[in-house]
Amino acid sequence: MHNYKKILLAAAATLAFATPAVAADKLKIGTEGAYPPFNLIDADGQVVGFDVEIAQALCAKLQAECEVVTSDWDGIIPALNARKFDFLVSSMSITEERQQAVDFTEPYYTNKLQFxxxxxxxxxxxxAGLQGKVIGAQRATIAGTWLEDNLDGVVDIKLYDTQENAYLDLSSGRLDGVLADTFVNWEWxxxxxGQNFEFKGEPVLDNDKIGVAVRKGDPLREKLNAALKEMVADGTYQQINDKYFPFSIY
Known part of the structure; x- marks a missing residue:
């Protein structure tokens, strides 16, 4: 999903002074809380979703007590590096730019982008089909970056602070289309x-790897990798996957 350009240098500047992970028995999970079905706040004010359940299962494997903390998407990497939380499970794409600021685990699912x-x-x-159209995407995401890299000057690109706001403008007729993660579009x-809308064309990107982010050099990364491997092997991952999707996203 999400991609950064502007804030990474500032975030990376603090890394030389970073310290190792907090004690493994109490950890804070970071997520956006505005990206269903992966992370969202339900009617009771609880943070729920696929990302959250994956994170909680990782904590169970680590035998750690965990608390979920939400953060606006634009500032979520700086929040991790400012120690607002210990690891980030928020459908974040593994990119070279982000790897300058944080470390990633092995992917916990594979994303696609689709109109x-x-x-x-x-x-x-x-x-040719998109020429002159008004297309929306969430700001600081892989979708937004793809539009800017591939369709700048072809379409009128509108970027939004949340995915929901992009959908609101699409449903009100202010957008001709939206480019977003296939599984998030599928949910909407x-x-x-959303029943008045449909996918258009095949995915424009279909091998976007999504990882858990930790601070640079944090040994928590390898503990999370081991926990994820165990979750996949013992069926824990598949149980969570099947709760949200009738197909595998791993």
Whole structure:
């Protein structure tokens, strides 16, 4: 999912003074809390979703007491490096830019990017079909960066602070389409308003690896890798996957 350009140098500047992970018996999990079905705040004010359940299962494997902390997406890496939490499980794409500021575990799922638009509208997901269209995406994400790298000057790009705000403008007719993670789009298309929209074309990117982020040099990374490997082997991962998706996203 999400991609950074502006804040990484500032975030990386603090890394030389970073210290190892906190004691493994009490950890804080960071997530956005605004990206269903992966992380969201439910009607009771609880942070829930696929990311959160993966994080809690990792904590169980580590025999650690864990607390979930939310952060705005734009500042989530600086928050990790400022020790607001100990590891970040928020559908974050592993990119070279981010690896300058944080370390990642092995991927815990593989993401795709795909366009959605109103049903029945002749919108082809190529440069000719998108020429002059108004396309939205969440700011500081892989989708937003893909639009800027591939369709700058072809479409009118609108970037939003949250994915939900992009969907709101799509449903109100202010956008011709949205580019976002396939599984997030899939979830929204099941909603009452989302039923009026559909996928357009094949995914434009289909091997986006999503990892858990920790501070640079933190030995917690290898503990999380071992816990993830165990979760996959013993079926814990599959149980969580099946609760959210009728297909494997690993």
């Amino acid at each position: 959605i638009a109103p049903k029945g509208r002749d919108l082809k997901a190529d440069k 298309l099941k909603s009452e308003v």
